[in-house]
Amino acid sequence: MISLNIGEVLAELIRNDVVESQNAGHFVALDSDGSILLSKGDPSQLIYPRSSYKAILAAAMVRNGSPLEPRLLALTCASHSGLSMHQNGALEILALAGLSEDSLQNVKGKPLDEVAALATSEATRLAMNCSGKHAGMLMACAANGWPTSNYLDAEHPLQLAFKSELENLSGEKISHTAIDGCGAPLFLISLIGLARAIRSLTISTDPVHQKVVQACRDFPEMVAGPDRMSTIFMKKFPGLFMKSGAESIIVASVPDGRTFAYKVNDGGVRPRLTLTVAGLKLLGIDTNDESEKTYGGNQIVGSIRATF
Numbered sequence: 001m002i003s004l005n006i007g008e009v010l011a012e013l014i015r016n017d018v019v020e021s022q023n024a025g026h027f028v029a030l031d032s033d034g035s036i037l038l039s040k041g042d043p044s045q046l047i048y049p050r051s052s053y054k055a056i057l058a059a060a061m062v063r064n065g066s067p068l069e070p071r072l073l074a075l076t077c078a079s080h081s082g083l084s085m086h087q088n089g090a091l092e093i094l095a096l097a098g099l100s101e102d103s104l105q106n107v108k109g110k111p112l113d114e115v116a117a118l119a120t121s122e123a124t125r126l127a128m129n130c131s132g133k134h135a136g137m138l139m140a141c142a143a144n145g146w147p148t149s150n151y152l153d154a155e156h157p158l159q160l161a162f163k164s165e166l167e168n169l170s171g172e173k174i175s176h177t178a179i180d181g182c183g184a185p186l187f188l189i190s191l192i193g194l195a196r197a198i199r200s201l202t203i204s205t206d207p208v209h210q211k212v213v214q215a216c217r218d219f220p221e222m223v224a225g226p227d228r229m230s231t232i233f234m235k236k237f238p239g240l241f242m243k244s245g246a247e248s249i250i251v252a253s254v255p256d257g258r259t260f261a262y263k264v265n266d267g268g269v270r271p272r273l274t275l276t277v278a279g280l281k282l283l284g285i286d287t288n289d290e291s292e293k294t295y296g297g298n299q300i301v302g303s304i305r306a307t308f
Contacts, residue, residue: 081225082111
């Protein structure tokens with residue numbers, strides 16, 4: 001069995017000048033030339049990238065004939081909030097493929113957006129945050145005449161294309177394939193391999209890669225949602241590419257190739273904003289965001305701080 005080592009402390013919660021809690025994990029930042037700018041923990045740690053590498057999968061869809069316009073292409077990269085624009089976008093993709101919601105094989109879910117979730121009576125495949133990716137997969141199958149009934153099989157031509165795209169961008173061979181939360185195949189890769197793949201995607205002169213990354217930059221609200229961190233930062237800082245994944249994984253890159261990727265060991269989301277702000281500073285982006293506050297009653301008694 002492959003184990004996740006504890007790594008190093010990435011963030012600390014401070015309460016009245018005492019470290020109350022710590023979040024350990026793995027972090028790596030690459031400089032514009034691809035060299036390691038900073039690392040914490042073990043950059044060679046094998047991880048599941050979860051949704052953080054959806055743009056790489058989208059690149060394989062485009063390479064294999066997917067004809068989607070940028071707004072819908074961004075949705076195939078998404079872990080969306082389940083708003084009407086996301087669900088309707090997935091339906092648009094399916095209609096272009098000559099298919100319907102019944103063709104989706106992702107698990108059912110409610111919107112990630114809290115208000116939309118409260119207004120939703122039951123979980124559906126369309127509302128689930130990966131429906132854009134699954135609709136995109138079906139679109140790629142339709143474009144190639146590949147079967148749609150088994151598009152989640154690891155040996156399906158589409159999944160093999162995904163694996164090849166990731167291997168080419170990361171420079172690593174995939175040794176293990178699992179099943180993601182949505183039901184799709186999921187490839188094990190090192191953290192630094194993931195960072196290198198995202199860097200390669202960002203600086204690539206391949207029109208396929210450029211199209212995917214620019215779609216996410218141009219339509220960040222389709223990649224996540226109006227109140228979500230990736231969308232907020234991509235809207236605020238033109239040229240930034242950012243994508244989150246389950247179990248507290250974040251990747252981000254800028255046009256000159258500077259990139260970071262991290263994995264919080266326990267999968268917790270509490271330190272994500274703090275770690276992301278610290279990572280963005282390494283990419284030359286000062287968010288001007290203050291540290292997240294720790295409260296004692298109504299008083300600010302500390303903060304969550306990154307250790308780098």
